[in-house]
Amino acid sequence: MKTSEFKQKVEELGYPISHDNESATLRIKSHGELIVTVNIKRIMCLSTRFGFANTLNDSDMLELAELLFEYASTPLDEREEERKWYIKCPITGQFLNINENGKIMWNNYKYDSAGWQSEYTRAEIEAFTFEHAHLIEDEVSE
Numbered sequence: 681m682k683t684s685e686f687k688q689k690v691e692e693l694g695y696p697i698s699h700d701n702e703s704a705t706l707r708i709k710s711h712g713e714l715i716v717t718v719n720i721k722r723i724m725c726l727s728t729r730f731g732f733a734n735t736l737n738d739s740d741m742l743e744l745a746e747l748l749f750e751y752a753s754t755p756l757d758e759r760e761e762e763r764k765w766y767i768k769c770p771i772t773g774q775f776l777n778i779n780e781n782g783k784i785m786w787n788n789y790k791y792d793s794a795g796w797q798s799e800y801t802r803a804e805i806e807a808f809t810f811e812h813a814h815l816i817e818d819e820v821s822e
Contacts (some may be wrong), residue, residue: 681764682760683720686751693744708744718752721766726752749770764799766790768816776800776815784810790818 687706690697696709699720708716715735719725726748736744751759767776774786777796785796791796799820807813 681749681754681759682761684761686747690744691746693740695744717749718748721756723754723756724752749817762801763811764801764806764820765817766798766820767800767805767812768818770814770816 683706687697690708694716698707699705703717703719704721705717705719705761707714707766711750713729715729715734717727735741738789746759750805768774768790769786771778772786774788775790775798777785777787777798779785779791780798790798805817
């Protein structure tokens, strides 16, 4: 399970979740109280806080526990989204956009729009059939 999927599902259950960079954990609260931490850099490393069971009803506890186990058991290399890059012309500074038919367009926008792609995975870049070694790769940040 991807970290972004896990966070979204926890929030959909109604629990605030935050990322603590210092301890490399995701922290989940219920009624303002910390109830669970799960490590993002180690598998099967999570901790429930005293009173965890007292703050949730049985069905909510089971649903959250299933999510926690699924995420905690996900191998680290499968937790993060695949990195992507914008491709930029070194002369004009314009960004590469390719549509679903393979048509190429350069423009000043680096955001995907209807039918056009502007973010590329490493595999997609390596599959380009045109010369691209001179182009600038700008990593997409979240």
